[in-house]
Amino acid sequence: MKVDNSLPLEYSTEENNLKILGFWIFIGAEIMLFATLFTAYFTLENRTGNGPTGADIFEIAPVLVETILLLASSFTIGLAIHAMRLNKKKATMGFFIVTLILGAAFLGFEIYEFTHYVHVGAGLQTSAFTAALLTTLGTHGLHVTLGFFWGLFILIQIKKRGLTPETANKSFIFSLYWHFLDIIWIFIFSFIYLKGMM
Amino acid sequence: MDFFDRFAVPHPSFLIYASMVGIGLTMLAIVVGITYFKKWGYLWREWITTVDHKRIGIMYLLSALLMLFRGGVDAVMMRYQLSMPENTFLDSQHYNEVFSTHGVVMILFMAMPFIIFFFNYLVPLQIGARDVAFPRLNALSFWLFFMGMGLFNISFIVGGSPDAGWTSYFPLAGNEFSTSVGTNYYMIAIQIAGIGTLMTGINFITTILKMRAPGMKLMKMPMFTWSAFIANVIIVFAFPVLTVLLAMGTMDRLFGTNFFTTDNGGMDMLWANLFWVWGHPEVYILILPAFGLYSEIISTFARRNLYGYKSMVASMVVISLLSFFVWAHHFFTMGQGPLANSIFSITTMAIAVPTGVKIFNWLFTLWKGKIEFTTPMLYSMLFIPLFTLGGVTGVMLAMSAADYQYHNTMFLVAHFHNVIIPGVVYAMLAGLTFYWPKIFGFMLNEKLGKWTAWLLSVGFVLAFIPMYITGLDGQARRMYTYSESTGFSAMNMVSFIGAAIMAIAFVLLVYNIYYSIRYSPRNIGSDPWDARSLEWATHTPVPEYNFAITPQVESTQPFWDSKKNGHQLFKGDIEKIHMPNNSGLPFIMSCIFFVFGFAMIFSIWPLAIITLIGILGCLAYRSFEKDHGRYISVEEIKETETRLRGAKK
Amino acid sequence: MKLKMKWILLTMVITISTVLTGCEPLLVLDPKGPQAKTQADDIMLSIWLMLGIVIVVLAILVFVLLKYRASNQPKDYEPPHIEGSPIVEAICIGIPIIIVIFLSIVSVKSNYEVEATPAGYEDQEPLVIYASSSNWKWHFSYPEENIETVNYLYIPADRAIEFKLYSYGPITSFWIPQLGGQKYAMSDMVTTLHLAADAPGEFSGRNANFSGAGFAENTFEVTAMTPADYLDWVEEVHETAPALTEDKFEELLEPGHLGRSTYTGTHLEFAPAPEHDHGSTDNNTNESEHEQHNEHESHDSDEHSEHTNH
Known part of the structure; x- marks a missing residue:
């Protein structure tokens, strides 16, 4: 395999280049996916049937904590990639671990949030609004969950194989994915929670 | 007992039992045959685990032809049922299942794999690449598609077929009004196949953007590659909508959510809106590559360069953009008011402009040409007038006030068959005939091919023109029967005769393939049509690495230039070539997907959870897998090249 | 071959026009109220206009195919390389645009007509x-x-x-x-x-x-x-x-x-x-x-x- 040393490690082979572009296109598809979910959500937002409205069930505290956790994890994954570029394996792994812990904490809060919703009578089957809300949040949560395991696997690979063009490429792509989830969360935070609470 | 009851077909009939037996025996015959000839190993090594874009393409082709047969049988059954008033050949439930599956099969499991076959086979060859960007992903795309197709097709013998139309509008498709598992099949099978298609889209955009031969700028790409590029961009933007839509439909049916139900705030028209936000771009995903194929064929047999290359590209870009802004024309009658209707009416009509540009460009390509009427060209020349007819009726339908009268009638049915059959199906058959020698090393018989094209066209006109008339006479679509007094019977009989003629044409096509396998001369060289682009510059059969030396490109028709103007395509020496390894993982993972889908459809939760873990396990395995591919040595390449050059003459 | 195609299409056109104007009118084209009349008029207008387009395309196609078929050309004839001309392209875009604008106006006008109290009945309570x-x-x-x-x-x-x-x-x-x-x-x-x-x-x-x-x-x-x-x-x-x-x-x-x-x-x-x-338009539903x-x-x-x- 041809390795071009003038480029960052994650871009150094032809295959790596393809993968990064391919992943950007995948993110394009993901944007459409979430856009569709948002469209469905906004359409169904006021169709609460016999169930509660957003203002009835949203709680600012856990949401704020989730936001801070995810934003922080987005920052640490950035640091991980920075460390990777400086070829510091230990630091890369360290930031990866922090990112994953933050991600797990986010998921913990989200699970709490979901049980809370079910508890206050906003289950999946309650109304069109709750279905759209829980599906949108759930899809994001599912992405974070999958991302958590993916990140974990990459972490193990960095530990075992070191910073090679492959692991660097995987880490970089993972960071794109993680930032993307963060941006989606910002949209969820602003247009679902804040708008819903007002 | 309850557990097994749900696998029974809700409305059994002799036809269904007969097909059960038929399918069982065919499967048995295939298994026995493969075992007898000891081909299991060959199948596994050369086909099931392959990552070669050409072989994956051929598997797409076989799937498409199989589904063409299945959807065609559905079509003839429908036409026969309606050929006489009060016909009792099919009852209403059975008819509903037949037209629902006809639509899904023809669009998603026939036309889609057919165009993806062309993407796979042609795009890497046309741009001078060794394979697609992600060969392994490509295999996964195919197998997911294949399993989705398989799942959908077992529906009519296990549990019942979808019966709410190919559009599956809610609440009709909801649990309340569609009680069999049929619509679950619709939701899950299309979802699995759709994920495969989405990955195809990502794969080909990357391939086309990054893997073009040196010198092939975007504006020097062959027209088919351009159309493939745009179609794949549409796939990437439209299919996620379908993914979400089907997920919401699945949740409504399996988990009791209220997205599209009639109470608790559910909104039935949300389904219709989102369906067509995907559905309308979908038809352009089908038609644009068809336009690409026509461009290649017309330019080849007019012996001229394609007229107005730039405007051809521009028109496709405009069409692809507009395709996302016309979805509401599928339900002008929803009552969204005159303003919304006017806007969508105008955007829809606007599509006629770039499409018209393409028609005129093809006509000008013929201008001053030296036109040869080969079979592919004949299809193309039949396409132009018939498609124009379909296109202008589209403009008529776009006039929303008048659409109140066309909507849900046979007029509409006539229109979309009038664009899809001459537009897409003819292109597929023309392309198949055109590229057959490249793929299989011999030509299809020209005489039989022309007979097929003519028969198909006569059958087409007889089958679909009467529908315009009965539509204007008030015949709604999807009616399984009508009374004598409506006066629809004569036209419907003509329509049935047309459908029968079309069926004969397809039989003739099959006979042509058989005949040509037996009698067509081999050793026809690598360029039997005297064609113009890179796919003809390599050997026939195409070696696994496509091109021993990466070609150099300077114009839109590099191979033509190399033949006529002394352009040198292959410069430099042979070097060792890096190729991807075969892998069984895509197939295994897709098989698990199949079982997962089946478990979901019948709500067998433990199995669904186990298979879901299996799928995630496959992903994890893939993450840890080390696979750097392999190299083909210079000696091996030289040997292959000598052998193929020998075979050529 | 080409003639056959021409005949098929001609027969088709004739069939359509006889059926459309024939003795037993099709329901949609036999309106008994102002709304159906508007729609039937739009339909007939568009049919004639579209028929014109089909005939023009067909005529050009038949002409080109007859004139430039290989058997009608000298053996050594080499077709020229023509990139495309802006003027021709402009015409190909311009004419359809004019047609589309015309039909859009008709369409929009009819939209508002069929979505309102039928013409001629505005003075009475529906x-x-x-x-x-x-x-x-x-x-x-x-x-x-x-x-x-x-x-x-x-x-x-x-x-x-x-x-x-x-x-x-x-x-x-x-x-x-x-x-x-x-x-x-x-x-x-x-x-x-x-x-x-x-x-x-x-x-x-x-x-x-x-x-x-x-x-x-x-x-x-x-x-x-x-x-x-x-x-x-x-x-x-x-x-x-x-x-x-x-x-x-x-x-x-x-x-x-x-x-x-x-x-x-x-x-x-x-x-x-x-x-x-259920609140599809206003917010305080x-x-x-x-x-x-x-x-x-x-x-x-x-x-x-x-x-x-x-």
Whole structure:
């Protein structure tokens, strides 16, 4: 395999280049996916049937904590990639671990949030609004969950194989994915929670 | 007992039992045959685990032809049922299942794999690449598609077929009004196949953007590659909508959510809106590559360069953009008011402009040409007038006030068959005939091919023109029967005769393939049509690495230039070539997907959870897998090249 | 070969035009009301215009194919390389644009016509009829007359009718081809269709949108009669027809096919139409929604006064 040393490690082979572009296109598809979910959500937002409205069930505290956790994890994954570029394996792994812990904490809060919703009578089957809300949040949560395991696997690979063009490429792509989830969360935070609470 | 009851077909009939037996025996015959000839190993090594874009393409082709047969049988059954008033050949439930599956099969499991076959086979060859960007992903795309197709097709013998139309509008498709598992099949099978298609889209955009031969700028790409590029961009933007839509439909049916139900705030028209936000771009995903194929064929047999290359590209870009802004024309009658209707009416009509540009460009390509009427060209020349007819009726339908009268009638049915059959199906058959020698090393018989094209066209006109008339006479679509007094019977009989003629044409096509396998001369060289682009510059059969030396490109028709103007395509020496390894993982993972889908459809939760873990396990395995591919040595390449050059003459 | 194609298409054109103008007119092209007339005019206009385009394309195609076929060219003829000319392209874009603009204007104008009280009937109060579908029947409620019919419709000729459409169940489409185009009836909102019959007559109507097993027979008959006859009919119903009870209506909603039947009173009194749709447009529906669910009774009367004020 041809390795071009003038480029960052994650871009150094032809295959790596393809993968990064391919992943950007995948993110394009993901944007459409979430856009569709948002469209469905906004359409169904006021169709609460016999169930509660957003203002009835949203709680600012856990949401704020989730936001801070995810934003922080987005920052640490950035640091991980920075460390990777400086070829510091230990630091890369360290930031990866922090990112994953933050991600797990986010998921913990989200699970709490979901049980809370079910508890206050906003289950999946309650109304069109709750279905759209829980599906949108759930899809994001599912992405974070999958991302958590993916990140974990990459972490193990960095530990075992070191910073090679492959692991660097995987880490970089993972960071794109993680930032993307963060941006989606910002949209969820602003247009679902804040708008819903007002 | 309850557990097994749900696998029974809700409305059994002799036809269904007969097909059960038929399918069982065919499967048995295939298994026995493969075992007898000891081909299991060959199948596994050369086909099931392959990552070669050409072989994956051929598997797409076989799937498409199989589904063409299945959807065609559905079509003839429908036409026969309606050929006489009060016909009792099919009852209403059975008819509903037949037209629902006809639509899904023809669009998603026939036309889609057919165009993806062309993407796979042609795009890497046309741009001078060794394979697609992600060969392994490509295999996964195919197998997911294949399993989705398989799942959908077992529906009519296990549990019942979808019966709410190919559009599956809610609440009709909801649990309340569609009680069999049929619509679950619709939701899950299309979802699995759709994920495969989405990955195809990502794969080909990357391939086309990054893997073009040196010198092939975007504006020097062959027209088919351009159309493939745009179609794949549409796939990437439209299919996620379908993914979400089907997920919401699945949740409504399996988990009791209220997205599209009639109470608790559910909104039935949300389904219709989102369906067509995907559905309308979908038809352009089908038609644009068809336009690409026509461009290649017309330019080849007019012996001229394609007229107005730039405007051809521009028109496709405009069409692809507009395709996302016309979805509401599928339900002008929803009552969204005159303003919304006017806007969508105008955007829809606007599509006629770039499409018209393409028609005129093809006509000008013929201008001053030296036109040869080969079979592919004949299809193309039949396409132009018939498609124009379909296109202008589209403009008529776009006039929303008048659409109140066309909507849900046979007029509409006539229109979309009038664009899809001459537009897409003819292109597929023309392309198949055109590229057959490249793929299989011999030509299809020209005489039989022309007979097929003519028969198909006569059958087409007889089958679909009467529908315009009965539509204007008030015949709604999807009616399984009508009374004598409506006066629809004569036209419907003509329509049935047309459908029968079309069926004969397809039989003739099959006979042509058989005949040509037996009698067509081999050793026809690598360029039997005297064609113009890179796919003809390599050997026939195409070696696994496509091109021993990466070609150099300077114009839109590099191979033509190399033949006529002394352009040198292959410069430099042979070097060792890096190729991807075969892998069984895509197939295994897709098989698990199949079982997962089946478990979901019948709500067998433990199995669904186990298979879901299996799928995630496959992903994890893939993450840890080390696979750097392999190299083909210079000696091996030289040997292959000598052998193929020998075979050529 | 080319000639054959030409003949097929010519025969086709001739068939179409004979059928369209022939002795037995097609329902859609035989309008009996102003809305259907607008639509039929649009349809005929577009057919002629489009036929022109098809013929032009066909003529160019046949000409080019005959003139430039290989057998008509010298053996050593090499077709030229032509990139394309901006002027030709401009014409190819310009002419379709002009046609599209023309049709757009026609289309927009007709849109507003068919979505308003039919032309020539603006001066009188339209008759409001609620048409609701259930599997696989049509229920027609006349709130002003206090009458409900199943599967048939009596209307006064020469008067604008405002149909309020909704559905108990799948989406259906209310369609009387000779009076005008169709419109959807859905379960969570009410749509409005404006029609009028110019003269007394009998018309067939149907649900045009696929709605399950009984869809094919989901039809109804329409009789337009003189206003005097219509009043007689109303009176007769009031004298003879049984009252529509809630139980009876529930029974009528059961899936299946029924013949005609007639009742006094409408189901709107105990099962109002979903006219406050679930907040698709305005933002403060949350409140009204709750009201709708909690206070059915008071809501009903509101609804009613609203109709009569129309």
